[in-house]
Amino acid sequence: MQEVKERKRNLNYIVPQEVILKGHFSLGSGKHTNIFFNKNLFYANPEMVCDVSLKIASKIRNTKAIEAVVGPGMGGAILSQWVAYYLRSTRVESVISIFAEKKDELWFLKKDFRKMINGKKVLVVDDIINTGRTVKGIVETVENAGGKVVMVFVVLDRRGRKSELAAPVGSLFMKTCGSWDSNNCFLCSVGIKFGN
Ligand SMILES: [Zn+2]
Numbered sequence: 001m002q003e004v005k006e007r008k009r010n011l012n013y014i015v016p017q018e019v020i021l022k023g024h025f026s027l028g029s030g031k032h033t034n035i036f037f038n039k040n041l042f043y044a045n046p047e048m049v050c051d052v053s054l055k056i057a058s059k060i061r062n063t064k065a066i067e068a069v070v071g072p073g074m075g076g077a078i079l080s081q082w083v084a085y086y087l088r089s090t091r092v093e094s095v096i097s098i099f100a101e102k103k104d105e106l107w108f109l110k111k112d113f114r115k116m117i118n119g120k121k122v123l124v125v126d127d128i129i130n131t132g133r134t135v136k137g138i139v140e141t142v143e144n145a146g147g148k149v150v151m152v153f154v155v156l157d158r159r160g161r162k163s164e165l166a167a168p169v170g171s172l173f174m175k176t177c178g179s180w181d182s183n184n185c186f187l188c189s190v191g192i193k194f195g196n
Helices: 002-006 039-043 048-058 075-088 111-117 134-145
Strands: 020-026 030-035 068-072 096-103 106-108 121-129 148-157 167-173
Touching: 002 167, 030 039, 039 048, 039 121, 048 075, 048 148, 048 167, 068 075, 068 111, 075 096, 075 121, 096 111, 096 134, 106 134, 121 134, 134 148
Parallel strands: 068 096, 068 121, 121 148, 148 167
Antiparallel strands: 020 030, 096 106
């Protein structure tokens, strides 16, 4: 695992400023914000995704407590694969990696995946927590399939405060982010241009 050790680098080096941007942005929800996580740039760089996943795996203290990693598709599914891979590299036992899908605004797991995580201790991973709604949906879906969520870990927690959802939540970055309706945006009101 020499390769793994060499890549335990500084987090700010792994995730450059171009990925977590500060400025004035319009989100998919229509709201405006001062912090933007450029997921497209993040997932287009496999080495960054691998290094971030290694960081997440290294933050899980009791890795033996994790038997499965679950992420929401698309991005969370990619993270799930790599985090499980690096958890696996620290021990003998295997860790499975699966992903949840969304239909009609509801998260679900395929039948095979439901069977695989029944009775297993699960780590839920995702790139961002905005309001926590996605993570809450994944936790409920896993528990409905008989899995036990022991921890949630994300790259960026936009809520900017330590608070737990259905399970303890860890994050590599925690930033208090402003979020405003477009017709009542503080950044618009003080004339800050869009972009960073
Ligand atoms: Zn604005």
